[in-house]
Amino acid sequence: MSWSTSPSCSSVCLSSSNGLGAPKLQNNQQRFHLSVLKKKGKGLPGHCRLSKVVAYYGLREPPYKLDALEPFMSRKTLEVHWGGHHRSYVEALNKQLGKNDVLYGCTLDELIKVTYNNGNPMPEFNNAAQVWNHDFFWESMRPGGGDMPTMGLLQQIEKDFGSFTNFKDKFLQSALTAFGSGWVWLVLKREEKHLALVKTSNAVNPIIWNDIPLTCLDVWEHAYYLDYKNDRTKYVNTFLDHLVSWDAAMVRMVRAQAFVNLGEPKIPVA
Numbered sequence: 001m002s003w004s005t006s007p008s009c010s011s012v013c014l015s016s017s018n019g020l021g022a023p024k025l026q027n028n029q030q031r032f033h034l035s036v037l038k039k040k041g042k043g044l045p046g047h048c049r050l051s052k053v054v055a056y057y058g059l060r061e062p063p064y065k066l067d068a069l070e071p072f073m074s075r076k077t078l079e080v081h082w083g084g085h086h087r088s089y090v091e092a093l094n095k096q097l098g099k100n101d102v103l104y105g106c107t108l109d110e111l112i113k114v115t116y117n118n119g120n121p122m123p124e125f126n127n128a129a130q131v132w133n134h135d136f137f138w139e140s141m142r143p144g145g146g147d148m149p150t151m152g153l154l155q156q157i158e159k160d161f162g163s164f165t166n167f168k169d170k171f172l173q174s175a176l177t178a179f180g181s182g183w184v185w186l187v188l189k190r191e192e193k194h195l196a197l198v199k200t201s202n203a204v205n206p207i208i209w210n211d212i213p214l215t216c217l218d219v220w221e222h223a224y225y226l227d228y229k230n231d232r233t234k235y236v237n238t239f240l241d242h243l244v245s246w247d248a249a250m251v252r253m254v255r256a257q258a259f260v261n262l263g264e265p266k267i268p269v270a
């Protein structure tokens with residue numbers, strides 16, 4: 001087995017005392033859990049001499065019970081969407097990663113950026129991005145969601161979209177004009193320093209353009225067909241009125257402001 005890492009990914013060396021453990025999570029980012037077989041290999045430096053390493057990524061559960069979003073998103077939809085589609089992306093990704101140790105040691109964010117490969121996606125990209133997208137989507141909703149954002153997030157939406165009503169209209173239009181399968185994202189544009197709506201096709205995730213996602217909606221038909229058949233309009237409006245977690249979006253924006261200065265508040269220079 002060769003032992004190499006992509007230049008864009010953090011190198012990982014297994015250094016646990018018994019050689020069987022996983023590296024610790026760093027910067028609150030998920031890393032691959034590692035299952036290491038005991039056999040010793042050849043050609044690897046020092047304590048990294050291991051003949052076979054199986055890297056895998058776990059299926060994260062939504063932060064609520066599968067029936068908690070009813071009646072707006074049914075338990076059946078969660079069972080099929082999370083328990084079926086999302087699970088299959090995780091399993092397919094793990095299978096691919098087992099054959100490509102060049103990608104070993106990446107965080108999922110890094111893996112998406114590396115495998116996007118400047119617009120010439122590698123085979124692992126779709127599954128990696130879909131795992132990230134679905135983790136983010138489940139956490140973008142909550143029981144009793146909808147209503148309006150508050151405080152800084154509402155102010156920023158009003159600043160960048162004119163009003164919250166305008167924002168909702170544009171979100172709906174973005175979702176309805178997303179042809180085929182894809183996603184709608186409210187993002188913070190890191191360079192332009194404002195919020196924007198972004199549509200992406202299939203698995204594409206806006207972090208490849210350095211945008212910071214605040215919330216998202218899955219507009220693949222598998223996300224809404226069981227509950228709304230082909231009525232995407234009703235699905236999108238239900239998301240906005242009853243499901244979206246503005247609390248999660250607010251937390252994400254506040255965290256992003258540590259990296260992006262939106263201009264408010266102005267901090268006097270000493």
Ligand SMILES: [Fe+2]
Binds near residue numbers: 081085134220222223
């Ligand atoms: Fe989906």
